[in-house]
Amino acid sequence: MNFIHLLTLLRKVKIRSFKKGELLISEGCTKTEIFFIRKGLVRGFHTPSSGDEVTFQLYPETYLFTNIHSLLFDGTSKFSYEALEPTKAYVIDHADFIKVTSQNANLSELSQKFMGKRVIRQAFQRIESFVLLSPEERYLKYVQDFPNVVNRAPDKYIANVLGITPVSLSRIRSRIATRKA
Amino acid sequence: MNFIHLLTLLRKVKIRSFKKGELLISEGCTKTEIFFIRKGLVRGFHTPSSGDEVTFQLYPETYLFTNIHSLLFDGTSKFSYEALEPTKAYVIDHADFIKVTSQNANLSELSQKFMGKRVIRQAFQRIESFVLLSPEERYLKYVQDFPNVVNRAPDKYIANVLGITPVSLSRIRSRIATRKA
DNA sequence: GACATTTATTATCTTTTGTTAATTCCTTCT
DNA sequence: AGAAGGAATTAACAAAAGATAATAAATGTC
Secondary structure, eight states: OOHHHHHHHHHHOEEEEEOTTOEEEOTTOOOOEEEEEEESOEEEEEOOSSSOOEEEEEEOTTOEEEOHHHHHHSSOOSOEEEESSOEEEEEEEHHHHHHHHTTOHHHHHHHIIIIIIHHHHHHHHHHHHHHHOOHHHHHHHHHHHOHHHHTTSOHHHHHHHHTSOHHHHHHHHHHHHHHHO | OOHHHHHHHHHHOEEEEEOTTOEEEOTTOOOOEEEEEEESOEEEEEOOSSSOOEEEEEEOTTOEEEOHHHHHHSSOOSOEEEESSOEEEEEEEHHHHHHHHTTOHHHHHHHIIIIIIHHHHHHHHHHHHHHHOOHHHHHHHHHHHOHHHHTTSOHHHHHHHHTSOHHHHHHHHHHHHHHHO
């Protein structure tokens, strides 16, 4: 492992702070920074031309996200990303990240493992939960997988993430509660 | 670009043929080959301990898949992959793929672009369709995105992919038909 | 602390989906 | 061609979800 390259990489990483309600990425922009949440909670959401906002995903500590539409689709961001709590994130531009990591085989492999694999794994698990589970089962799995999100984010956002309405989520919760009691 | 490495890579790629009904990957195995469909159609499906098989995804020409559970989760495959038609696929083991591509910066970047980005893009588009669309809208989008799958694969598999039952898909179709007429 | 706003729950009604089963249609196989 | 098996459609009913509105609870603000 060539530590010079690792240091070059680390020098590109910036730590940034965001107040509650502040936008980390705005819909329509083309920036390709990668955000790694060190502390706080962020939601990515879409604002359709007509109708209400839809929250696509919630990101707590150790999770990462980026402007996927610019990075992979060569378009403008369909989503905005908003801090739901005071948030600190490590930020690096994707171009810098690729430039530095591709200069070293081991670093390239390491970063690929850390960045790419994590994102793909989470995406596949999520698709699996849509294909294999009912909305109620999906909610129970989400509580298991993200206990530290469920009690910090408003239910209406969690409902969006599960692909159901807030009213339906409330009913699922009461259904589960009465079943236990 | 160093063509020696590219040639080394190409020498590792094998072309394999499968009859209709043959399994390319079996549930429970740990192989990590990457399959690129050159001709034919493959379905990835899960067989739960109780209940019917659930088809997770359908792969026509130019699409690629792998044993994601071994590659990313370090487990055995939760899915089997079955040829729905006589199928030809390019096959390379993931370890070989990484070994060769990581030896060359340009090749690494190229392959990352081609393999990783495509898979992530498709996964995110699919999650978006679950979060933002109703089952009916999701079906219409699938027909648009995969016209060459819809008229080749049985509806029951497509229903699974969309996260609904075959009966429900049939009703959606008749609903759309009567609306047009 | 009191008011305003947002969020969650509950209620009502409509629509859709799941489930099961019967029927029809289509393939496949000998 | 005819029989057999599988797949799609349709029907009937139960359960769940969407939509809308009213109410209750929780948050935020001054």
